[in-house]
Amino acid sequence: MLITCPYCGPRDVSEFAYQGDGNRTRPDPASTDSEAWNAYVYDRLNPAGIHNEIWQHAGGCRVHLAVVRDTLTHEISSVRFAREHGTPTHSRRNHGAKA
Amino acid sequence: MAEYSAFSLLKNALSGNRDWKPAWRKPSPKASYDVIIIGGGGHGLSTAYYLAKEFGITNVAVLEKGYLGSGNVGRNTTAVRSNYLLPQNTRFYEHSMKMWENLSHDLNYNVMFSQRGVLNLAHTPGQLDDLARKGNAMRHLGVDAELMTPVEIGRRVPGLDMSQQARFPIYGGLMQERAGTARHDAVAWGYARGADRRGVDIIENCEVTGFLRDGDRVTGVSTSRGDIRAKKVAVAVAGSTGRVMQLAGIDRMPIESHVLQAFVSESLKPFLDTVLTFGMGHFYVGQSDKGGLVYGGDLDGYNSYAQRGSLPIVEEVMSEMLALFPSLAPVRVLRSWGGVCDMSMDGSPIITTGPLPGMYLNCGWCYGGFKATPASGFCFAHTIAKDAPHEFNAPFTLDRFSRGTVIDDKGQGPTPRMH
Structure with a gap:
């Protein structure tokens, strides 16, 4: 699997560290809503199909990336800087219909 | 007399091995069952076997999307062990170990x-x-x-x-x-044959495409071979848990x-x-x-x-x-x-009633499901039959994450790929 880092170009997956599901939103640190915290820490969409995820080019420029990847084919359709595009680009409803 | 024995081997050898019966039938699905088990892997088949053998529930269908044994039961590295740190895991896996020690005899099938x-x-x-x-x-x-x-x-x-x-x-x-170790294919085939001989319908090439609902209650499944109704629907689909639960409208799981x-x-x-x-x-x-x-x-x-x-x-x-x-x-x-x-999320399994009425869930096996096959089936069958967990699977609830009673043997925290 190759990931095309916006800085470094196409690089082998072994240079990257997987940071997991990019669909999660951390509640406000002051929040005492235990359900929201529980959902953030433990619940995952885990789709079979298009998945928003965060990777870090740990063995390269060390930038964090927002990657859109298909979990059925491992095909990567988009790689962008997480700091600019960290929020999900697909809602569950959109790709649920496709899957 | 046991179907497989030294005598039957000899007898069938003399007749050129032409008279062996298939190890399980290929039935068409009936309109309804007492229990439907989604997933014809090791855990689904052992659940069906123990439902029939231990709890007398034989009006059961096991629905398998592909062919029997095509998933993880035929893909693992066959190790069987009970060397865990936390007591909840140790008790469960040790129970499984004791069942393994008598499994070939129990199934009349050499695993x-x-x-x-x-x-x-x-x-x-x-x-x-x-x-x-x-x-x-x-x-x-x-x-x-x-x-x-x-x-x-x-x-x-x-x-x-x-x-x-x-x-x-x-x-x-x-x-x-x-x-x-055990021969993993033989485990699937042995349980399939044992369940089949007790009246369970094992239906291969039957993909579940949706759940039949009456309000919240699950009343059956739609499949590639038509709708099938059931009083109880059990899900034992390992890696496909996310996909199947999504069909039931449950978007997020701790998996x-x-x-x-x-x-x-x-x-x-x-x-x-x-x-x-x-x-x-x-x-x-x-x-x-x-x-x-x-x-x-x-x-x-x-x-x-x-x-x-x-x-x-x-x-x-x-x-x-x-x-x-x-x-x-x-x-x-x-x-x-x-x-x-x-x-x-904690590296331990989930064997529970729910999360919807009429539904039962068996999942979260990480990469340790094979050794659990006998105890998982036995505990899941108990949970389905009695609508309450057996003492060995009582800790493996779905709500343990929100209740703060996670069972994290490695102490890795909620990062699933680390378990």
Whole structure:
């Protein structure tokens, strides 16, 4: 699997560290809503199909990336800087219909 | 008289082996059942078997999307062990171990359970202390565990590099002698036959495409072979848990699906008579009765439903094997494959009623589901039959994450790929 880092170009997956599901939103640190915290820490969409995820080019420029990847084919359709595009680009409803 | 015996072997040999009955029928689905089990893998089949045998519920269908044994029950590396640290896990897996010890007899089907031991290696004094702690925890609950010295290990596994010049010198290890391996296909076939002979319908090539609902209550399933109604619908689909639960409208689960690869080498003369795990990475190896080394390592490390992995892990697994056994360098790899693992947030399984009325859930096996097959089926059958968990699966609830009673044997926290 190759990931095309916006800085470094196409690089082998072994240079990257997987940071997991990019669909999660951390509640406000002051929040005492235990359900929201529980959902953030433990619940995952885990789709079979298009998945928003965060990777870090740990063995390269060390930038964090927002990657859109298909979990059925491992095909990567988009790689962008997480700091600019960290929020999900697909809602569950959109790709649920496709899957 | 047992269907398989020395006498029946002889009798069928004399008639040219033309009179054997198929091990299970190929029935068409009925309109309704008492219990539908989604997933014809090891756990689904053993659940059906124990529902019929222990709880007298025989109006049962097992629905399998592909052919029987095409999923993880035929993709694992066949190790069976009960060497856990936490009591909830130890009790459950030790119960499973006791069932394994009598399984071939119980099923009248040779699952080739071989108690050749599982040996965890320690490569630092700290690691050895940790294994001693685990061994003590196991012995405290009546499970066998022996701490082995390097001399004893060198004698038991002559191929290991036991020198201080080894890449990771071996300081000792923890052996569970009652652990071992079983023939995984035979486990699926044995349970399938046992369930079939007791009246369970095993329906292959039948994919569940949706759930029939009456309000919140699940009343059956729609499948590629039509709608089937049932009083109770049980889900035991391992790596596909996310997809199937989504069909029931449950979007989020404390589970991620990851791919795990496994490998078999060309056949060698007897070389390794135990199952070995490496302490300085994630690597385990055994030798099958055919002579091939069966081995594997870490997950690929990212969400995946593809039953194949990528090359960096292949390289890592091979390098770990050579760190332990430099002499295996010329041995060629015969096959490799991948399976999709339902990695839970604490590394422990979920066997429970719900989460919807009329539904029962069995999932979260990470990459340790094979050894659990008998106890998982027995506990799940109990849960389905009595609408309440057995004492051995009572801790494995779905709501333990929100209740703060997680069972995290490794202490890794909620990062599924680390378990």
